[in-house]
Amino acid sequence: MEFKFAIEGGNFSKAGSASSEVKKILKQLNVNPKIIKRTVVSLYEAEVNVVAHAFEGNMNVDIDTDKIVVKIEDKGPGIPDIDQAMQEGYSTASPQVREMGFGAGMGLPNIKRNSDQMNITSKVDVGTELEIINYFG
Amino acid sequence: MIVQDIVEKLGLKVCSGANGLNREIEGGYTSDLLSDVMGNADENHVWVTLQTHKNIMAIASLKELAAIVLVKGYEPEADAAEQSNEEGIPILSSEEEAFELTGKLYEIINQAK
Numbered sequence: 158m159e160f161k162f163a164i165e166g167g168n169f170s171k172a173g174s175a176s177s178e179v180k181k182i183l184k185q186l187n188v189n190p191k192i193i194k195r196t197v198v199s200l201y202e203a204e205v206n207v208v209a210h211a212f213e214g215n216m217n218v219d220i221d222t223d224k225i226v227v228k229i230e231d232k233g234p235g236i237p238d239i240d241q242a243m244q245e246g247y248s249t250a251s252p253q254v255r256e257m258g259f260g261a262g263m264g265l266p267n268i269k270r271n272s273d274q275m276n277i278t279s280k281v282d283v284g285t286e287l288e289i290i291n292y293f294g
Numbered sequence: 295m296i297v298q299d300i301v302e303k304l305g306l307k308v309c310s311g312a313n314g315l316n317r318e319i320e321g322g323y324t325s326d327l328l329s330d331v332m333g334n335a336d337e338n339h340v341w342v343t344l345q346t347h348k349n350i351m352a353i354a355s356l357k358e359l360a361a362i363v364l365v366k367g368y369e370p371e372a373d374a375a376e377q378s379n380e381e382g383i384p385i386l387s388s389e390e391e392a393f394e395l396t397g398k399l400y401e402i403i404n405q406a407k
């Protein structure tokens with residue numbers, strides 16, 4: 158099964174809506190609640206990163222009998238140093254975004270902890286692609 | 295222990311989501327950093343925070359939290375209150391600061407266990 162959800166850069170009031178749709182689908186499919194929880198955390202963080210750091214993006218979801226594969230791709234500034242971005246506490250978020258409680262630099266580490274596989278590729282001034290894979294078994 | 299119990303015991307104001315006052319509480323988490331809550335709070339937890347914008351409801355809904363308690367008399371923004379009513383996840387408000395409120399919540403939730 159494949160699904161695609163658009164993500165708007167800068168629109169914080171909609172942040173989390175794509176992840177919420179995926180959660181509903183996984184619940185309907187009776188996926189193990191523990192795996193739904195992990196997937197929801199990682200998708201939410203990926204979605205918020207597009208909202209907070211990029212211009213626009215998509216969440217492409219592919220659900221198989223044994224796994225969920227999600228590709229979040231965006232057009233945006235890209236990530237110059239992925240190892241640095243992965244460090245707990247590293248954030249380039251603006252003061253306004255931080256005041257709302259985003260920008261703690263815990264997003265990518267949260268994704269790492271809550272996914273079985275995580276792959277990031279990024280090109281500066283073009284965009285970022287993040288792949289998250291969680292197995293149901 | 296349900297949300298209504300902490301409303302009564304701590305004299306909290308019910309700002310929105312009154313249709314969820316019978317939700318079960320099993321613990322809590324206190325933080326104003328959204329990723330921290332996303333990563334560490336769990337289902338049926340009460341969340342103590344000073345954040346009042348709509349994203350707190352996105353998190354409460356995704357994590358299936360029992361309720362949100364705002365500190366220092368803060369009130370939810372209109373769109374947050376609206377989503378709280380739709381989802382039946384209450385947003386409550388306390389006059390106290392996070393430290394005092396968390397201490398009291400910790401005590402009553404653990405007594406009930």
Ligand SMILES: Nc1ncnc2c1ncn2[C@@H]1O[C@H](COP(=O)(O)OP(=O)(O)O)[C@@H](O)[C@H]1O
Pocket residue numbers: 202206207209210211231233234235236242243247248249250259260261262263264265266285329
């Ligand atoms: N999709 C993205 N586009 C551009 N930069 C990103 C993206 N995702 C993450 N980053 C960069 O990686 C940093 C760390 O991300 P994260 O751990 O989620 O923390 P936070 O979002 O709180 O800053 C961000 O501050 C940003 O510089």
Ligand SMILES: [Mg+2]
Pocket residue numbers: 202205206209260262263264265
């Ligand atoms: Mg982030």
